[in-house]
């Protein structure tokens with residue numbers, strides 16, 4: 001079974017508690033339920049992690065290559081600052097999809113630039129929780145189309 005890693009960046013554990021006009025009313029548990037239901041429907045496995053630590057996110061991405069065929073990441077504030085996360089995604093070679101709840105291009109100038117976008121296959125921004133569902137759907141397509149053939153398929157093909 002293809003597996004997809006979903007990473008929620010810093011402060012996303014606060015979802016639903018504050019700033020509902022920007023980030024919506026659903027909490028992170030509701031987002032994760034939607035992701036798990038989408039993964040089940042598409043027949044893929046999903047692992048979901050939230051971290052407030054840049055180095056931890058870098059290590060998760062570094063280890064992901066062995067076990068996951070695609071990555072969905074909301075780097076949150078690190079979107080705008082983290083060369084380390086950008087380099088980790090690029091080095092991993094895992095097809096990645098960047099997601100944002102809010103439309104980062106319609107917000108403060110410092111949010112309008114993503115250091116992460118150039119190393120991702122694409123970005124979904126501005127659709128609230130739906131950004132995650134669409135991002136996961138895109139990641140499923142990438143995981144299915146780009147996954148290495150199994151040893152058996154190579155032998156028989």
Ligand code: CA2
Pocket residue numbers: 010011012014015016017018019023074075076077078079099100101102103104111
């Ligand atoms: O729109 C997004 O998904 C963001 O990645 C969210 C980040 C923000 O720094 C990015 O510019 C855009 C913020 C995540 C923190 O989420 C909160 C949720 C509720 C209350 C406070 C923060």
